[in-house]
Amino acid sequence: MQAFQYKKANDVDGAIGAGSTAGLKFVAGGTTLIDLMKLNVERPTMVMDINSLPLTKIEKTADGGLRIGAMVRNSDLAHDLTVQKGYPVLSQALLSGASPQLRNMASTGGNLLQRTRCYYFRDTAYPCNKRNPGSGCSAIDGYNRIHAVLGTSEHCIATHPSDMAVAMVALEASVQVKGSNGERTVPLKDFYFVPGSTPNRENVLAPGELIMSVTLPRLADGTRSYYLKRRDRASYEFALASAAVVAQMQGRRFQRIRIALGGVGTKPWRSTEAETVLESHEASAQNFRKASEAALSGAKAMHDNAFKIELAKRTLVRALTVVTSAA
Amino acid sequence: MSSSIVGQAVTRIDGRLKVTGQAAYGVEHRIQNVAHGVGVSSTIANGRIVRIDTSEAEKMPGVLAILHHGNFDRMYRPAGSLEEMSRPGESRPPFEDENVYYYGQFVALVIANTFEQAQDAASHVRVQYEAKRPFVRLEQVPAPNKSPDTQSSRGNAEAALQQGPVKLDATYVTPVETHNPMEMHGTIAAWEGDKLTLYETTQGVVNHHNVASQVLGMPPESIHIVSPFVGSGFGCKLFPWPHSWLAAAGARHVKRPVKVAVPRTLMFTTVGHRPLVQQHVRLAATQDGKLVAMMNDVLQHTSVVDEYLENCVDATSMLYSCPNVKAQQYEVPLNVGTPTPMRGPGRTPALFALESAMDELAIKLNMDPLELRLRNYAEKDESSGKPWSSKHLRDAYQKGAERFGWSKRNPKVGSMRKGNEILGWGMATCTWPCHAAGADVRVRLLSDGSAHASCATQDIGTGTYTVFAEIVSDKTGLPVEKVKVALGDSSLPPGPTSGGSAATASVVPAISKATENAIQAVIKAASKAPQGPFHGIDPKQLKMTQGRIHIVDKSPDSGVPFQEILASQHLVGLDGKATSGREHRSYPGDPGPEREKYSIHSFGAHFCEVAFDPEIVRLRVTRWLSVIDGGRIINQKTARNQILGAVVMGIGMGMLEETVYDPxxxxxxxxxxxxxxVAVNADVPEMECIFLDYPDTVLNEYGARGIGEIGLTGCASAITSATYHATGIRVRELPIRIEKLLASA
Structure with a gap:
């Protein structure tokens, strides 16, 4: 770990004012940043602690949605009654992630910004385009069982590791960010970049911009949602494949359906292809399979991760089955 | 002995210290003025160091010294022998030369005032290598062209294999596994003049002491090893590793105590692992399931610098009755750190292959897998021709089958269901050989009414402290709370390594005899005490019960508490000492060398249920039963803990664990x-363990055997057999993974 200066932000404007300082990183729960600093992957010269910023509320919005402060801890969000009742997919996704200790620390904003678990990104002995642009990707010809099959490029195949963000993408969440030029709102599906030739650029945040909150739109009455995560062991592991489904039914037909996949994409993967297959169609095993084929139609397997394509399809089929059979 | 504490469920006497954080583990000892050593480790696996540039790091704050092969006094290579308790983990001392044999080998040590300074400076040491292509997988190297490193044969297996009407030919692979105890390795080295104290976390205080003496070139009396608590080891702390010597040399260099804590990443490289083992098993049997030939060709890796045998030949030749057996095993050197025993070494990979093969053979024979085991039951050890000292495996199979409900098993693949899931039932045999090594124990009865037992052996979390207290309590009648136990210190009477499940069987006879000797010393003092109630009475007419000395045929109430006798003689205490070991007759009636006439093994059976959700390829272990024939159980609580803990490890081995080397x-x-x-709590099902509790008095007076390892053997094949039963997919290369099960349904 490289030596760094530590400052505590007292208010949002102060944080944003300092935010564009070269070498500055905000720290919230620290569950990604501190790890990566210990590994010399992140080497900030100044760390600004935003834990005392007043961004800890979960509140209803005027149009019936939910605004979640950036500093709301994952545990608090997962156990919030409004979330559990109104957005079960989000609570399920949060509780499937990490461990209770990590969830107690991790913040909503920080979870959105967590870095990939790619072995080669985390070890400075290896070339990595995300960490050191232009140095090459070690995962493409390396051991890539946990890597992405969707949204990859010849420069990077790392997955986005968040469960929470997958549920939020399916919920069509938006992110409120604030910088020195003011506040803006970005739909979460547009918040992340696919790696392309610049895997070091992961999202739309400009230097110094701070996530203020995440807003979930109001869901139509009777909307059902579900998150299913597949992995090797039963807990404490990133997804090999996961599916978040938010569905509004009219009888046996999908009136509206939103689908996102985790563990398989270079970003939380919204699948409009699968949605198109299902929307205004009947909930049936055949249609579920068709939708899952559509969701993975652009998938590209590497040496060790071909199984993820079939696993993701089956995970999505099961999630759709569960969400449509709920009482 | 029915009211004896031995055999009951006794709470660990060190439990409170551990759960309240007062037990000081290896690098937790508070040593004044300690400096911190952080290793720089190689980022190549084969080649040599061309240049080490420390100029930038040396100037960093707090840096005291940077040691590497270019500025380091060579250490000695240890003579190394298991029998002499002087075996190193890696025989090459650190920084011996510029050569690099494996990734994560120490190439420099930065010592600084604080851990953070040392860590930071270590990341600024620039090492330039000349790298050669590393060889880290068996398939990268040619097949060995040499005579086997070990072998066993009887009859004519090749010929018999041709004739056997029902044949099985399959290859099984167990991957590299890493021990990963919770407490990582680490050493604090502190010099006082020319005397060295090493605070360690070791499974072998005496072994560490002996190797330290050889590697550092110091007389043994100048070295003191301290390891009172060990946060488990699973084998990787049996033998010392290079960081211990680096701490010693570093402390001498900077003239301050130095702490070197091995980080988790290097726990995968420089402190051993279980090597990959590939077993080509061929079986032939008659139509009614009698084995006529067994062959096992075993290939395993070792490191470039050391030989290491993960012996799968032994189990192949002793487990079943079969007239024609041939097993041979080869070591292949690769660019990995030196492997070291991991819980159930040899037998664990061996039984994965053998028990999987038996399950597969049973399917070919259309026979119940348990019935196939019974038809090939070994009534004696056919590899040595010796009778078993005590074997009740048939009993274990039967009790297990009844308890598990095995007769309800429908052998048809995928035929048993529960809700949306398919159930699979599998079983496997487990076995572990019983060893006993030498131990010296001192027991002192003290004038405050307590007892104090001591031995240099260590408690690695398995309950050895409590075993000592129980035996002393059993012999004296003192409550366990009145027995203090000191272990894990080389200044105490030498004791065995905690390995091979031998510690309990090794120390129990010596504790027992030492306690008896201490009691006899008090009795003699009582009979000599001029004013005492027993003056002049023949010591043979006296005994101790419930801590009271009394006349043999009178009630203990008529006697005197032993401490009063000590007090009346102005004695602080009286000692009893004893030695046990193969070469000693350690207790009255001990068969001693008679033991050599027997083959001594523990046995047992695992029964496993898995539930498989085919659509989402989710496999879970949902039920487990182990029935263990492991001699007499000294402490039900810690013994159960050993078996269930091993099964959790077995679930990890079967379904999850694999160290992956980037080629x-x-x-x-x-x-x-x-x-x-590794398995987490959520992976662990309802588990049950039954001990048959037949004492094996060939081994010792109490009939106790060690049970630390047997629980892991056989687990993985019970799981893969259950998985086959559920899915129709036979996983022959561990671990079972989602991708291997995708083909089903």
Whole structure:
């Protein structure tokens, strides 16, 4: 770990004012940043602690949605009654992630910004385009069982590791960010970049911009949602494949359906292809399979991760089955 | 002995210290003025160091010294022998030369005032290598062209194999596994003049002491090893590793105590692992399931610098009755750190292959897998021709089958269901050989009414402290709370390594005899005490019960508490000492060398249920039963803990664990607890363990055997057999993974 200066932000404007300082990183729960600093992957010269910023509320919005402060801890969000009742997919996704200790620390904003678990990104002995642009990707010809099959490029195949963000993408969440030029709102599906030739650029945040909150739109009455995560062991592991489904039914037909996949994409993967297959169609095993084929139609397997394509399809089929059979 | 504490469920006497954080583990000892050593480790697996540039790091704050092969006094190579208790983990001393044999080998040590300073400076040491292609997988190297490293044969297996009407030919692979005890390795070295104290976390205080003396070139009396608590080891702390010597040399260099804590990443490289083992098993049997031939060709890796045998030949030749057996095993050197025993070494990979093969053979024979085991039951050890000292495996099979409900098993694949899931039932045999090593124990009865037992052996979390207290309590009648136990210190009477499940069987006879000797010393004092109630009475007419000395045929109430006798003689205490070991007759009636006439093994059976959700390829272990014939159980609580803990490890071995080397670099790429999967609580099902509790008095007076390892053997094949039963997929290369099960349904 490289030596760094530590400052505590007292208010949002102060944080944003300092935010564009070269070498500055905000720290919230620290569950990604501190790890990566210990590994010399992140080497900030100044760390600004935003834990005392007043961004800890979960509140209803005027149009019936939910605004979640950036500093709301994952545990608090997962156990919030409004979330559990109104957005079960989000609570399920949060509780499937990490461990209770990590969830107690991790913040909503920080979870959105967590870095990939790619072995080669985390070890400075290896070339990595995300960490050191232009140095090459070690995962493409390396051991890539946990890597992405969707949204990859010849420069990077790392997955986005968040469960929470997958549920939020399916919920069509938006992110409120604030910088020195003011506040803006970005739909979460547009918040992340696919790696392309610049895997070091992961999202739309400009230097110094701070996530203020995440807003979930109001869901139509009777909307059902579900998150299913597949992995090797039963807990404490990133997804090999996961599916978040938010569905509004009219009888046996999908009136509206939103689908996102985790563990398989270079970003939380919204699948409009699968949605198109299902929307205004009947909930049936055949249609579920068709939708899952559509969701993975652009998938590209590497040496060790071909199984993820079939696993993701089956995970999505099961999630759709569960969400449509709920009482 | 029915009211004896031995055999009951006794709470660990050190439990409170541990759960309240007062037990000081290896690097937790508070040593004044300690400096911190952080290793720089190689990022190549094969080649040499061309240049080490320390100029930038040396100027960093707090840096005291940077040691490497270019500025380091060579150490000695240890003579190394298991029998002499002087075996190193890696025989090459650190910084011996510029050569690099494996990824994660120490190439420099930075010593600084604080850990952070040392860590930071270590990341600024620039090492330039000349790298050669590393060889980290068996398939990268040619098949061995040499005579086997070990073998066993009887009859004519090749010929018999041709004739057997029902044949099985399959290859099984167990991957590299890393021990990963919770407490990582680490050493604090502190010099006082020319005397050295090493605070360690070791499974072998005496062994560490002996090797330290050899490697550092110091007389043994100048070295003191302290390891009172060990946060488990699973084998990787049996033998010392290079960081211990680096701490010693570093402390001498900077003239301050130095602490070297091995980080989790290097736990995967420089402190041993279980090597990959590939077993080509061929079986032939008659139509009614009698084995006529067994062959096992075993290939395993070792390191470039050391030989290491993961012996799968032994189990192949002793487990079943079969007239024609041939097993041979080869070691293949690769660019990995030196392997070391991991819980159930040899038998664990061997039984994965053998028990899987038996399950497969049973399917070919259309026979119940348990019935096949019974038809080939070994009534004696056919590899040595010796009778078993005590074997009740048939009993274990039967009790297990009844308890598990095995007769309800429908052998048809995928035929048993529960809700949306398919159930699979599997079983396997488990076995572990019983050893006993020498132990010296001192027991002192003290004038405050307590007892104090001591031995240099260590408690690695398995309950050895409590075993000592129980035996002393059993012999004296003192409550366990009145027995203090000191272990894990080389200044105490020498004791065995905690390995091979031998510690309990090794120390129990010596504790027992030492306690008897201490009691006799008090009795003699009583009979000599001029004013005492027993003056002049023949010591043979006296005994001690419930801590009271009394006349043999009178009630203990008529006697006197032993401490009063000590007090009346102005004695602080009286000692009893005893030695046990193969060469000693350690208790009255001990068969001693008679033991050599027997083959001594523990046995047992695992029964496992898995539930498989085919659509989402989710496999879970849902029920487990182990029935163990492990001699007399000294402490039901800690024994149960050993078996269930081993089964949890078995679930990890069967379904999750694998150290993956990147073939380009030789780097274990999943070298942390997020990427190297072990079973977590949520993976652990309802588990049950039954001990048959037949004393094996050939081994010792109490009939106790060690039970630390047997629980892991056989687990993985019980799981893969259950998995086959559920899915129709036979996983012959561990671990079972989602991708291997995708083909089903």
């Amino acid at each position: 380009r670099t030789g780097h274990p790429i999943n070298n942390n607890f997020a990427d190297y999967m």
